Amino acid sequence: MKEAVLEKITDMVVKLLEAKGNARPRVAAGDSLYENGLGLDSLDTATLAAMLENEFESDPYNAGEFPESISEIVDFYSGANREGL
């Protein structure tokens, strides 16, 4: 379950980076998503939030969180699952 979510989210981030001409050879779950890591800016993050909402019907940003890495996004969804949502 958690692996499938991880794969989906990694895929989203890879696509985002490709779209802005910033393809990376490797995207790790622990990489920082922003300036000091993969380099997503606010518009990329906005897009990621929309993609997550489309896929999972909720997203951490809308819930008031600001995940630093792919792992933290995965945690958000596994947390939601634990609460039975």
Place this chain on the structure above:
Amino acid sequence: MIYGQLRQFAQEDPGGIFLQDYKAACSSAEALARCEQMARAVRELGSTRIYLYGAESVDLALTIFAADAAGVELCILNRTMNASDVEALVRRLGRGVLLTDVPLGIDGILELSLCELANAPASPMDSGQAKPTSAIIILTTGTTGLPKAVRHGWESLLSGLSRQKSEPSRWLLAYPLNHFAGIQVLLHVLSNRGTLIIPQSRDFDEIIRTLIDHEVDSVSGTPTFWRMIAGRLTTSQIDRLALRRITLGGEPSTVDLLENLKSKFPTASITQVYATTELGTCFSVKDALPGFPVSYLRRQVGNVRLRIVDGELYVASSAKMQGYMGDSAVVESMGDWLATGDLVEQSDDRVYFRGRRSEVINVGGVKVHPAKVEEAVLRIPGVSAARAYGRPNPISGQIVACDIELEQDAGEEAVRRAFQATCATELNRYERPRQLNFVPRLERANEKLMRKA
């Protein structure tokens, strides 16, 4: 006013066919006789206002003239309203008699069937009794929010129309008559002494059949309407058409559509009309290019003046409405200049439309005009209609989303790839839609795409 015009028409060319629906043709002389007969019946109702609820037909059109001849105010309702919508509107605007082609049976509202009115016993009409108070109330399209009731005097609506010296034309009624553009087409045909051809429905196949069978030479429609026509007409159908005059209005036209119309109808003239329900017809452009020449801002066109204030088009016009009808039915007063709500951008010697002020999408503080996004998306082969809008976003406030309607044989994957390429080259990164949805059919109101409120 329009009754007087009909009388002139009947004097000049009594046998000329003025109205034609799928059932019958009606000459100007017959139209006058029937209008006077109906006016007598309307007067006997003793009401100063009538509400008209019916499908487009010769009788419906004649009732409009009869109301003017009887000196009563007329409000044409949208035929898609249900009984409770009608009731709410009549309560809001004030009492009147309801003329309808189906029984609505609303408590406290006197109703008369249109058929009964059309067949009222003939009796002589005293001319010259028409009061100058006759007016028309038109409900706005309402692609966002509640429709507003706009009151116009017939005189100012007619003043914008010049008597055409050209041959009388055969116009298709592609708009409903409760719509401002439908009334404009009716008045244009009246002053041109032409023929108005009323299709049985506005289904595509019915429209095509009517165009061919009745040798229609002039059609006024929205860009959305023309996109459907140009996209679906077969070559053999085009060969059987007698189109000489193409008129577009109601929404800005895009380059792809104008080019498509030029190539499919090389001998037809293409006129883009800028009109609003509140302001009447303001100006037209005949060069089949998007937008309008900057020179229009410097000169007075008829009784219309234009200017740009803070990126928005303002118009001063003598053909403007008398006012909105509010809850207390009091007409609000206004200054000379009216904001149109249309955002424009000047580039060299042209002014381009950039969408409605209320539709601007704010992406992280950057303003994005849906019209620009839609124009880029519409150039992608396989896309038949597109609507860009703002979607709420926790990071940037809004992001751009886009709904796309595909042509029948287009594939989603090919369009998705072309979409990425087009967006990357033609739109800046704030403007690029971040969400793409393929929909079977975009919602339309009066053949304009519906805006999400």
